[in-house]
Amino acid sequence: MPELTFREALRQALREEMLRDERVFLMGEDIGAYGGSYAVTRGLLEEFGEKRVKDTPIAEAAIVGLATGAAIGGLKPVAELMTINFSLLAADQIINHLAKLYYMFGGQFTAPAVIRTAAGWGQLGATHSQFLEVIYSHVPGLKVVMPSTPYDAKGLLKAAIRDPDPVLFIEHTLLYGIRGEVPDEEYLVPIGLADVKRPGRDVTIVAYARMVHVAMGAARQLEAEGVDCEIVDLRTLRPLDIETVIESVKKTNHVVIVEEDWKSFGVGAEVAARIAEQAFDYLDAPVVRVGMLEVPMPYNRTLERHVVPDEADVVAAVRSVVGSRV
Amino acid sequence: MIEQTVLSKELLLGFYRQMVLIRRFEDKAAEMYTLGKIGGFLHLYNGEEAVAVGAISVLRPEDHIFTHYRDHGHALARGMDPRRVMAELFGKATGVSRGRGGSMHLADPSLRFWGGYAIVGGHIPLACGMALAVQYRGADEVVLCIFGDGATNIGEFHEGLNLAALWKLPVIFLCENNFYGMGTHVRRAASTPEIYRRAEVYGIRSEQVDGMDVLAVRDAMTRAMNHVRGGNGPYFIEALTYRFRGHSMADPELYRSREEVEEWRRQRDPIVRFSAYLTQNGYASADELAAIEQEVEAEVEEAVRFAEESPEPPLESVTEYVYVNPGPARRVAHA
Numbered sequence: 193m194p195e196l197t198f199r200e201a202l203r204q205a206l207r208e209e210m211l212r213d214e215r216v217f218l219m220g221e222d223i224g225a226y227g228g229s230y231a232v233t234r235g236l237l238e239e240f241g242e243k244r245v246k247d248t249p250i251a252e253a254a255i256v257g258l259a260t261g262a263a264i265g266g267l268k269p270v271a272e273l274m275t276i277n278f279s280l281l282a283a284d285q286i287i288n289h290l291a292k293l294y295y296m297f298g299g300q301f302t303a304p305a306v307i308r309t310a311a312g313w314g315q316l317g318a319t320h321s322q323f324l325e326v327i328y329s330h331v332p333g334l335k336v337v338m339p340s341t342p343y344d345a346k347g348l349l350k351a352a353i354r355d356p357d358p359v360l361f362i363e364h365t366l367l368y369g370i371r372g373e374v375p376d377e378e379y380l381v382p383i384g385l386a387d388v389k390r391p392g393r394d395v396t397i398v399a400y401a402r403m404v405h406v407a408m409g410a411a412r413q414l415e416a417e418g419v420d421c422e423i424v425d426l427r428t429l430r431p432l433d434i435e436t437v438i439e440s441v442k443k444t445n446h447v448v449i450v451e452e453d454w455k456s457f458g459v460g461a462e463v464a465a466r467i468a469e470q471a472f473d474y475l476d477a478p479v480v481r482v483g484m485l486e487v488p489m490p491y492n493r494t495l496e497r498h499v500v501p502d503e504a505d506v507v508a509a510v511r512s513v514v515g516s517r518v
Numbered sequence: 519m520i521e522q523t524v525l526s527k528e529l530l531l532g533f534y535r536q537m538v539l540i541r542r543f544e545d546k547a548a549e550m551y552t553l554g555k556i557g558g559f560l561h562l563y564n565g566e567e568a569v570a571v572g573a574i575s576v577l578r579p580e581d582h583i584f585t586h587y588r589d590h591g592h593a594l595a596r597g598m599d600p601r602r603v604m605a606e607l608f609g610k611a612t613g614v615s616r617g618r619g620g621s622m623h624l625a626d627p628s629l630r631f632w633g634g635y636a637i638v639g640g641h642i643p644l645a646c647g648m649a650l651a652v653q654y655r656g657a658d659e660v661v662l663c664i665f666g667d668g669a670t671n672i673g674e675f676h677e678g679l680n681l682a683a684l685w686k687l688p689v690i691f692l693c694e695n696n697f698y699g700m701g702t703h704v705r706r707a708a709s710t711p712e713i714y715r716r717a718e719v720y721g722i723r724s725e726q727v728d729g730m731d732v733l734a735v736r737d738a739m740t741r742a743m744n745h746v747r748g749g750n751g752p753y754f755i756e757a758l759t760y761r762f763r764g765h766s767m768a769d770p771e772l773y774r775s776r777e778e779v780e781e782w783r784r785q786r787d788p789i790v791r792f793s794a795y796l797t798q799n800g801y802a803s804a805d806e807l808a809a810i811e812q813e814v815e816a817e818v819e820e821a822v823r824f825a826e827e828s829p830e831p832p833l834e835s836v837t838e839y840v841y842v843n844p845g846p847a848r849r850v851a852h853a
Contacts, residue, residue, distance in 0.1 A: 217654070243654065248681070249677075249680060249681065249684070251677040251680065251681065253643060253673060253674045253677050254643045254646070254674070254677035254678055254680075254681050256643070257640070257642070257643020257644050257646070257647060257674065257677075257678070258643050258644075258646050258647035258650055258681065259647060260643070260644055260647055261584075261643065261644035261645060261646060261647020261648040261649075261650065261651070262647040262648065262650045262651040262654070263647070264632055264644065264647070264648060264651075265582075265647065265648045265650070265651025265652065265655075266651060266655075267650075267651045267654060269647075284637055284640055284674070285640070285643060285674075288637045288640055289635070289637070289640055289641075289644060293633070294839050294840070294841075294842065295618055295839045295840055296615065296618055296619050296623050296633075297615045297618065297619055297623060297625040297633055298613070298614070298615035298616030298617070298618040298619060298625075298839060299616065299618075299838060299839035300615065300625055300626070300627050301625070301627050301632070302842055304842075332840050333840055333841070335841075355843065356842035356843050357841045357842050357843060382845075383845065384845035431841075431844065431845040
């Protein structure tokens with residue numbers, strides 16, 4: 193099977209869907225002539241032309257709003273917001289409009305736009321290092337996807353473009369360069385389906401996006417200590433596939449949740465609550481969350497590394513949980 | 519090129535009928551609100567009827583409308599069934615938006631009426647997006663985007679106008695300048711209170727029109743249609759108008775004088791003016807107009823009866839229409 197980078201897998205997904213369906217088009221800041229700020233869309237303007245690949249001004253509300261209007265009008269827009277930090281300038285369009293139209297007008301029409309955006313960090317300072325997926329995952333009417341591998345990224349993006357509902361597709365900037373197997377033949381990864389990335393007996397590690405890789409590293413370390421970790425990659429945050437998590441918890445009876453975000457009111461809080469509601473009797477130890485320190489992201493490299501959870505944090509959390517194994 | 523339509527008696531009386539329908543509908547809605555039949559916010563269109571009727575009369579069935587939350591007049595002028603509009607105000611299952619939207623969120627895709635929107639200025643990019651879809655498909659369709667003076671100070675207005683002009687989108691921006699963004703006069707809110715001039719800086723052809731004169735609005739809108747359909751990009755109309763009632767039913771109207779309101783009502787009422795035009799030019803007798811008013815009265819009564827007798831949406835339907843495909847896909851995948 194060929195190996196592609198995460199970035200190349202996304203580009204393939206866009207290209208294949210544009211070839212498959214005339215209604216699919218791209219719009220966003222610097223996606224065309226510049227080649228995409230993270231180079232995901234590089235080459236697509238040359239291949240498809242300005243009608244299908246539209247550079248926009250720096251106007252996030254208009255980008256999402258026009259995508260929404262075009263989707264009402266029967267097109268399949270894939271709008272790109274350069275980073276999720278800038279999505280806050282389009283929050284009115286995403287939350288008050290895109291997410292609401294189908295319900296608010298009594299199911300008469302939909303706006304199945306895809307909003308792609310990037311989230312990550314790397315000495316970018318407080319306003320350029322946020323994740324914010326929680327804000328959008330809170331909102332009924334939106335679907336929120338956050339893949340961890342090139343395979344999932346491609347399959348989920350293709351599924352998002354074909355989905356009848358609006359989808360926020362979040363790409364971790366530190367994953368763009370990773371490689372992974374991506375088959376030549378067409379496939380989709382269904383939205384709303386978690387994936388067991390590593391089967392194990394002793395503890396369930398729930399993670400998504402880059403934290404899946406951090407959890408994998410931790411699992412390799414822990415294996416040497418005789419602790420067998422099962423890693424559940426959520427892949428989609430809304431709708432949340434809690435069944436896969438619950439099944440895993442029933443098997444391992446121990447849970448660590450890892451999120452590259454502030455823990456307060458977060459994905460970990462939501463997953464922990466659902467485990468408490470649905471599998472409390474299966475737990476042999478309290479659920480433990482690993483997340484970022486609750487500060488705006490500092491610029492300093494050492495401080496930044498200290499804020500973001502790493503393998504050592506996950507290892508320590510797993511040890512604290514399985515230490516109480518009966 | 520749309521020729522200036524010969525103003526037949528039938529057409530003119532149709533405009534009169536629509537304006538009276540809107541006025542009576544709004545008065546009846548106010549009454550129903552005070553009786554507790556209608557909840558939430560109720561923003562009435564009294565005084566502004568000539569704008570909706572004049573502008574929408576120029577649209578063809580294939581054209582599109584996006585509008586703001588003071589939307590009853592636009593809906594009725596587009597031909598939305600008054601019974602189903604009233605039922606929506608009552609929150610009934612038979613309402614145009616199945617009781618999910620209320621007064622501010624009327625929509626009917628069969629009329630290409632894509633909604634009233636309640637976030638000021640929020641629908642302006644949506645209208646531009648629909649125009650982008652029209653352009654993309656190469657269709658001969660026009661999008662009418664209606665908003666108030668208050669919307670012209672918000673970022674989405676400027677982002678939308680810039681892109682519409684840059685991409686030459688087939689959209690007509692129609693600003694209903696009733697001089698007050700809720701209770702703040704346009705002179706206290708806008709650095710450029712002549713709003714049509716704001717469009718000029720984006721290179722959009724614009725004009726100001728007397729929004730209390732249905733035929734003047736129609737003429738402006740005809741110019742706009744010809745411009746947009748000629749592939750020249752957007753057009754901007756500022757219609758000067760006045761709201762006879764408060765911003766909403768909850769408005770004590772402390773920000774404007776009774777004399778000001780009375781002056782507009784007495785001297786500029788678009789229905790009174792148009793009725794005088796029709797009788798003075800021999801298009802209709804006072805009796806003919808009275809007959810229309812009676813007919814409309816009955817239609818509005820029927821709308822209330824329909825709304826009253828319609829069922830509430832069933833409780834178990836409350837979770838419908840959140841997602842077309844709610845998932846989780848897991849069950850499908852395992853099926």
